[in-house]
Amino acid sequence: MLVPALPARAADATITVPQPGKFSTQDPFPVEGTCPEGSRTATVAVTSDDVEVAQTATDVADDLGFATVLDISKALTGTGRVTLACFAYSDQAPLGTAEVEVLLFGPDTADYEVQVSVSPRSVPLGGVVTVSATCDPGTEMSVVYLQVQFEASFPGDGFIFRQATVRPRPNGDVTVRLPISADHARGFTDPEVGPALVVLVCGDPEAQQPVRDGYGETEFTITAAAAPRPALSPTQGPELANTGSAPSGLVGLALLLLGTGLACELLGRRRPTEASR
Structure with missing residues (x-):
């Protein structure tokens, strides 16, 4: 890779x-x-x-x-x-x-394999993922990369859009939350919708001496950012969730009209009786 x-x-x-x-x-x-x-x-x-x-x-x-x-x-x-x-x-x-x-x-001095997890597995642009892994106990440094994947000469080729250095806990556990956005301070390019990769290195990837490092990766998917929901105008009333029912104000108006109609009908029925007297 x-x-x-x-x-x-x-x-x-x-x-x-x-x-x-x-x-x-x-x-x-x-x-x-x-x-x-x-x-x-x-x-x-x-x-x-x-x-x-x-x-x-x-x-x-x-x-x-x-x-x-x-x-x-x-x-x-x-x-x-x-x-x-x-x-x-x-x-x-x-x-x-x-x-x-x-x-x-x-x-x-061969590197060891690290099991890396990412949550959620599908995240929109601008969202956040949580990356977790476990390095060897006593590891003092880990580096996490978020990378967009695309087809190239070698499988897994792509470009990095975010990088973070994390100090593992004494038992080697690593947990970090990272946004799905470019770290422009490092000169990285904005991420794209599609397959992506988390790469985690236990140890210093730039160390200038042979050391035993851990290495792991896992895939996730970047989706389009969620479109904002349009605001309701003052004349629009919200519909009751999952029922299709009208708002309470409209229900009250309907009951009022129904009551008025019943009253008129009753009065209409009584008038002939009074006239017959």
Whole structure:
């Protein structure tokens, strides 16, 4: 899954890896980017401890983009480097290059899975969700991301619209309420109606040393904001809920008219009797 991207640029080539830039060597390693005009092939390599542990070549699309996945299971825990070279032909110098550093984590520092819950599962724009999870006891920091999902090169790709840092309780419990709106102070984009994702990291996702972090995610849905109900005019009376009955004022008027009609009818019946006397 990709959260905010970490791009590197050199000679009109770009390479992008998932943020926050910490990866288990036991997981597939996704890379995407762009190459300069005229490029036909993108070659991506990963080095660990100055040793190349993975390399692949992939075609460059008509829009000059590329996407690939590497096996980095031979990498060691520590800092790794991802390099890109874009070629028109393999026997010529590259048209563009780029590189970026990442933190690699071997099996001894592999992240653990965290069960994340969100309530409600369907929430309108401008509403609020409650996110809950449990980190390892003693965890001092957790980071929660709310992310809009859309179809892209990798499943779960999208953009983050809100982020919060939460200090777990001593037992590791994390609970936070977050609005379904963009955190513009961080430069985030407004959320959209559709599928969304909660991502929670137990620990510091930007820590510059190999540590054991927890990671979890769960999906929810963003719906359109509820339209405001129009106010009633002074001449409109409210209808009784679920009955269709008229308001009490109209009922009183109807009874008054009914009583007047009955009185007139009784008087009309009595007049002939008095005349016959």
